Amino acid sequence: DAGVIQSPRHEVTEMGQEVTLRCKPISGHNSLFWYRQTMMRGLELLIYFNNNVPIDDSGMPEDRFSAKMPNASFSTLKIQPSEPRDSAVYFCASTLKSSYEQYFGPGTRLTVT
Amino acid sequence: TQLLEQSPQFLSIQEGENLTVYCNSSSVFSSLQWYRQEPGEGPVLLVTVVTGGEVKKLKRLTFQFGDARKDSSLHITAAQTGDTGLYLCADAGGTSYGKLTFGQGTILTVHP
Numbered sequence: 001d002a003g004v005i006q007s008p009r010h011e012v013t014e015m016g017q018e019v020t021l022r023c024k025p026i027s028g029h030n031s032l033f034w035y036r037q038t039m040m041r042g043l044e045l046l047i048y049f050n051n052n053v054p055i056d057d058s059g060m061p062e063d064r065f066s067a068k069m070p071n072a073s074f075s076t077l078k079i080q081p082s083e084p085r086d087s088a089v090y091f092c093a094s095t096l097k098s099s100y101e102q103y104f105g106p107g108t109r110l111t112v113t
Numbered sequence: 114t115q116l117l118e119q120s121p122q123f124l125s126i127q128e129g130e131n132l133t134v135y136c137n138s139s140s141v142f143s144s145l146q147w148y149r150q151e152p153g154e155g156p157v158l159l160v161t162v163v164t165g166g167e168v169k170k171l172k173r174l175t176f177q178f179g180d181a182r183k184d185s186s187l188h189i190t191a192a193q194t195g196d197t198g199l200y201l202c203a204d205a206g207g208t209s210y211g212k213l214t215f216g217q218g219t220i221l222t223v224h225p
Contacts, residue, residue: 004155031211042217043156043201056212091155100144100205102213104155 004105006092012111018080021108024073025094033102034067034077035091043091049075082112115140117216119202125222126192133188134219136202141182143205146213150199159187161205192223 005024013019025032033048047057049069057067064083069075079086089109093102116139126132136145144163148156160169162178162185169176173196175188189196199220203213 033212043215045212045214048212093155095211100146100161100211100213101158102156102211104157106153107155 004092004094004103006090006105006108008108009106010109010111012113013082014113015083016081017112018078019082019086019110019112021077021090021092021110023075023077023092023105025075025092026103027073029094029096029103030072031095032069032075033093033095034075035093037089037091037107038087046077079110082110084112086110087112115204115214117202117204117214119200119216119219121219122217123220123222125224127224128192128194130192130223131188131190132192132221133186134200134221136185136187136216138183138204142178142185145178145182145185146203146205147176147185147187148201148203148215150201150218152198156199156201189221192221194223194225197221197223 007022031050034046035043036046037043046059047067048055052069065079067077087110089107091104091107093104095102118137120135146161147159149159150156160176165180165182167178173190177186199218201218202216205213
C-alpha cells in the first residue's frame with residue numbers, strides 16, 4: 001500500500017486566495033483526520049470523519065475552513081480566504097476505527113504571504 | 114479537557130548518551146501511544162501501552178507506563194543521530210473513532 005497520500009506537498013499563496021489541500025487515505029481505513037501543526041500550538045486536530053461522515057469539527061478554527069469527504073478514498077480541506085496566520089503544516093491521517101493506530105501522510109506545508 | 118504535558122520541550126545530546134523524556138496527563142490515560150516524527154515527515158507510531166506498570170522495549174527504546182496510568186516515559190539508550198526528531202505522546206481515549214489527543218512533544222537532537 002502506498003500509505004496516506006497528500007497533495008500538494010508545498011503550497012505558497014497570497015493572502016485572500018483560496019487553498020485546497022487533498023488527501024487519499026489508506027484503502028480500507030474508515031476514519032480520517034485533518035491536523036494542523038505549528039511550533040507554537042503543536043499538533044491540533046481540526047476535524048475527523050468516520051465512514052465519510054464528519055464526526056467532530058470543533059477544532060476547525062473559523063468559518064474560513066471547510067472539509068469534505070465525498071467518498072472513502074478522498075478528502076479535501078479548503079481555506080477561503082487564506083490568511084498569513086494559516087501558515088502551517090497540514091497533516092491527514094487515517095485509521096481503522098477499532099485500531100487507534102493513526103497513519104499520517106507526509107503533510108502539506110502551507111505558506112500564506 | 115485532558116491536558117498532556119511533555120518534558121523536556123527540547124533536548125540536545127551527543128551520540129552515545131542516554132536520555133529520558135516524559136509524558137504526564139491531568140487524567141487517566143485510556144491507552145497511551147508514542148509517536149516519532151522525523152523532519153519533513155508525518156508522525157509514525159512507535160508503541161501502544163495499555164496496562165498500568167507496563168514496560169515495552171523496542172531495540173534501544175524502553176517505554177514505561179505509570180502504575181496509575183497518568184504518566185509515561187521513553188528512555189533511549191546510546192542515542193544515535195537517526196533518533197533525532199519530535200517525540201509525541203497521545204491518548205486514545207474518549208471516543209470510539211480512533212481519535213487521539215496529542216502532547217506538545219519533545220524535540221530531540223542527537224549530535225554526531
